[in-house]
Amino acid sequence: MATIDKLKFVAATKPINQPPIVQRRNKLSNKLWEQIELAKCQLNGTQLEIKKEKTVKAADGTAKRVQINKRIKPWWFQNSDGKLCVSIRYGAKVLELKRGMPSIQVADLDGLLEGLAIIKAEVEKGSFDEEIELASGALKANFKTK
Numbered sequence: 001m002a003t004i005d006k007l008k009f010v011a012a013t014k015p016i017n018q019p020p021i022v023q024r025r026n027k028l029s030n031k032l033w034e035q036i037e038l039a040k041c042q043l044n045g046t047q048l049e050i051k052k053e054k055t056v057k058a059a060d061g062t063a064k065r066v067q068i069n070k071r072i073k074p075w076w077f078q079n080s081d082g083k084l085c086v087s088i089r090y091g092a093k094v095l096e097l098k099r100g101m102p103s104i105q106v107a108d109l110d111g112l113l114e115g116l117a118i119i120k121a122e123v124e125k126g127s128f129d130e131e132i133e134l135a136s137g138a139l140k141a142n143f144k145t146k
Contacts, residue, residue: 021129024090024129024136025126025129027090028123029123035086036117037050038072039074039109039116042074043109043110048072049069050069050072052067052068052069075087075089079103084106084107084109085103085104086103087104090131090135091139092139093135093138095128095131095135
């Protein structure tokens with residue numbers, strides 16, 4: 001029989017807003033999840049179907065929401081030696097997870113899945129917060145008013 005004495009009560013409250021770095025971590029983590037799913041689909045020979053909603057105007061002028069497939073570009077490529085490499089992106093910026101080395105070389109799609117999963121786990125831990133902050137600042141600089 002469970003008693004209330006086994007519970008640990010604390011004076012914690014749920015925060016109203018997440019800190020900006022947590023929001024950026026979640027954004028990158030979601031994009032990494034999409035890349036992992038895209039790699040899985042390519043490995044299995046299937047089509048990736050992630051839906052997004054879009055507003056379109058009908059001929060009579062009314063607007064309605066429709067679901068369309070989200071277009072996801074792969075972050076991996078073959079380098080000049082024919083090796084499979086992947087660059088981690090935050091928006092349009094490539095993150096340098098190690099100084100001077102913006103890409104990760106993998107053996108095949110299985111290695112790609114493993115590498116992306118490792119990077120995703122590290123992003124969620126907060127290991128790359130400094131790199132995310134630099135990329136975010138560079139993206140913000142593009143939107144400054146002149």
